[in-house]
Amino acid sequence: MEYYVIIARPEDGSVLALPSSDGWTIPAFTSRVTDARIVEHINAEMRRQLGFDTWTLRCAVSGEEGEHRWRIFLAASQESGKPGPSGARWTDRLEASSMEFASPAIAEAISAWFAEIDSPAQLRAPWNSIGWHDVACDWISDQLALHGYTPLAPITQQRAWGLSCTMKIGTDKGDVYFKGTPPFMAHEGRIMRAVAERCPRLLPAPLAVDAERGWLLMPDYGSEMLHECPDIARWEEALRTISMVQVEQVERIGYWLSLNIPDRRLGRMVDMIDPLIASCEGMLADGVSGLSGSEVHALRSLSMPLKLMCARLAQYAVPHTLVHGDLGGNILIRDEGYTFFDWTDVCISHPFFEMATISGAYFDESVLKDNPDAEIRLRDAYLEPWAEMMPVERLGEAFEASRPLGALHQTMTYMWILTNISPDARPELEGGLLHWVRNLLRLCGKGS
Structure with a gap:
């Protein structure tokens, strides 16, 4: 190219x-x-x-x-x-x-x-402006000195797109990584610091956080990605880990909401369904690269069924809790456990939605090709800690009831992102919205 x-x-x-x-x-x-x-x-x-x-x-x-x-x-x-x-x-x-x-x-x-x-365009990411990087680098240097790190190489910019700017710094204590997020995702640093403090099994503490500017400075969390690991036992262990923590956090959702993360409890999701359908139609109604006419019609027809699905899922009384929101490619394997990183999509919602990005509809099935029952095993591993709340059979029913709504939840996440970034940055993310809308249609029996 x-x-x-x-x-x-x-x-x-x-x-x-x-x-x-x-x-x-x-x-x-x-x-x-x-x-x-x-x-x-x-x-x-x-x-x-x-x-x-x-x-x-x-x-x-x-x-x-x-x-x-x-x-x-x-x-x-x-x-x-x-x-x-x-x-x-x-x-x-x-x-x-x-x-x-x-x-x-x-x-x-x-x-x-x-x-x-x-x-300047509205909603433009801060790092799109000249001078932003210089200010960020000054902050990085100050924080490294404060924590006793000595840089060994110049700061290197790695990524820049609508949702983040990342930089790498080689130091005498190993590589350190900086991440800047747009204002609507500035909660990530605050959440990661809180998760590291209250749920240390999920995440080592970041080195420094500037929550007002959406800046994070992190140690090297490693490079062994779970989604590239063919050992299904590691997947099962990781899912039990996040699930156990979510069970523990059920009683603390007030604290997490006080950190200004999105509230996507089922009642709130019901209120968001009609505006979401209208927004998806307006953004994706393009028969060539977007939704076809029949798909738009099918999406419109889901308004009441989706609301009824939310009501049905609520009847199982699985409590809302802290939800990472994008587990699929954001789990690292470490010697003493796992690191769950990238908390930009965090919210309070139904815990079973967590499995949407883990399911066979999303991750590369070739990684677990030697395990034809992978999806069932991963589901069972995730549900295991919840068995203290209700019988396993009822948990399985609740999980099945949650699957279309897990796709709905991901659709809501993508729409939240797209409406908070500049229009010319949207094309690189609209494909994700289209994927989840079509997944939603399929799981509701309206798509191929």
Whole structure:
């Protein structure tokens, strides 16, 4: 895939233009990395080409022409006053408007950048702005010094997308990781600190938290991911662990709600169903890349059935508790247990919804291909700690009743995310919303 990078100068926002035989252009390279969230290699390539360091702000636009696929990213020089390569020029808005660029897409992206300087887009992630990274790095340095860590290498930006910006710092005590979240997810650091304190089996404590700015500094939690592990016994053990903690937290939901996490108890979900259906229709009603007409009709027909499903599930009297919300790819294996990380989707809700991202409809079944009964075993492991509250048979019935609503819960999570990020950042997440809407239709007998 071809990557193009608009480099902005921090002191005035002017952009670096390079001469070419077809007109003016911007730095470019062919990337083997296809995940637009990963930006470390972009900064490394800009350093190689231009001789100075950059921060990648975001992916501005992407497209394809036949087999030619491309993306244009926005980045900023880390320092003021950096000269460009021979023949290059830093160009302001007026100059850029009269220059002949090799590609109309590049010209349009540069024009959009200058327009945004005057009128920043609503709900834009903080790290999309020049200067944010410098302030974050100062905070990182202060916190490392406060905790007795000595940096051994420059701070390296790893990812930047609509939901987070992550950076890595090599230190004398091992790697340390920084994560910045958008304002509507700023509760994550506060929650992780509370989880580490009250539920230490789930998570080692972060090094530092700035809950107001949504900043987290974490030790290296390891790299052995549960969703890549073929040993089903480890899966079962991890699910028992989170389930036991959830049983313990039933009596503490008032505390967790006081930390301003979303309230998705069944009664609240009932109130959200009709607005959710309307929003999904408005956002996804596209027969080519979104919902077909028949799918939209099927979704509309689910309003009352979903409300009745919530009422039926409530009759089993399984209590609400702390729900991580996205277990599927966010469990690490460690020697003494497991680390449950990435708590941005945390809420108070029905505990059985936790299994939605673990079920065979989501995780890569090839990992547990030698266990044809994997889904049943994982369900039973998760339900085991709840057996102290009701007979196993009734738990199984409640679990089956929860399955369509688990997909509904995930749909609500994605809609919550999409309505809190800037419109041009939504395409990278709309696929997740579409996946869960279709999963919901299937589990309700309305889809293939």
